[in-house]
Amino acid sequence: MTNLVLFGPPGAGKGTQADILKEKYQLVHISTGDVFRYNIKNQTELGLTAKSFIDKGQLVPDEVTINMLNAEVDKNPEAKGFIFDGFPRTENQADALAEFLKGKGTEVKAMIALEVEDEVLVKRLLERGKTSGRKDDADEAVIRNRITVYYDETAILKEYYKKQDKYYGVDGVGSVEEITERISNVIDKL
Ligand SMILES: Nc1ncnc2c1ncn2[C@@H]1O[C@H](COP(=O)(O)OP(=O)(O)O)[C@@H](O)[C@H]1O
Structure with a gap:
């Protein structure tokens, strides 16, 4: 299995790249942020818990996040591999992921980290906030x-x-295509 952790600060472009890479490499993309937002929209219990943290720019507690991630992986028994986007975000989560994958006879193959400087991130997120409807993108204090x-x-x-x-x-500044190519160069050599 090819399990990749797509890593980087908020606004680094993980979601954009994951959407392209999942098609290119036939992997299942799991974005913890997207799963939380889906649950918030549908007002599930998980969504209600997550919302109180997300709106303040804090992390959702590990236990909640880890259980959710494991459940998402288990929904895809046929997967050739996963792109984890937004997970792990703490050392606890990384340990839990290693343990969980080990139980399935697999592991994380690589962490690909998108590198973007802070001021560029703030600008990108404020820009995204104008159209995404994401409350956590609309407020500079929450972004910071x-x-x-x-x-x-x-x-x-x-x-x-x-x-x-x-x-x-991987340098995360450039056109979307350029960055996809940089990431692909890494994946192709794994
Ligand atoms: N692995 C995680 N652990 C704890 N909280 C998380 C995790 N993934 C996402 N979240 C919560 O969801 C919010 C949005 O996630 P995401 O869309 O990945 O953010 P970003 O665009 O900031 O990288 C985070 O700010 C955090 O509150």
Whole structure:
């Protein structure tokens, strides 16, 4: 199985690239942010819990997120592999993912990290907020909080996967096509 973690700060372009890559490599794309938003829209219990954190730019608690991710993977027993987008975001989540995949006789093959500087991220997210309807994109303070949370809790995962020789950094500034090509160069050599 080819299981990829698509990584990067909020606004790095993970969702855009994952949409292209899932077709190109026939992988199942799981975006934890999208699953949360779907649940918020449908007012499920999970959605109600998640909303209170997401609106403030905080992470949803690990236990909730991990259970949800596992359930999404289990919905796709025929998958040739997964693109995890927005997961893992904490070391706890990374450990849980490793454990869960191990139980299925597979593992994370690579973490591909999109690198984009903070001020570009803020601009992109504010721009996206004008049309996405995402409350967490509309407010600069919430955006900056998400970026802070990324550095405090999520960025350490680079080291986590580097130690396992699974880390690949990719320049996330350029046209969508250019970035797809950079990522594809990594995937094609795995
Ligand atoms: N793995 C996760 N763990 C905890 N919270 C998460 C996770 N994935 C998404 N969320 C919550 O959903 C929000 C939106 O996720 P996402 O669309 O991936 O954000 P972004 O565009 O900021 O990368 C996050 O700010 C966070 O509150």
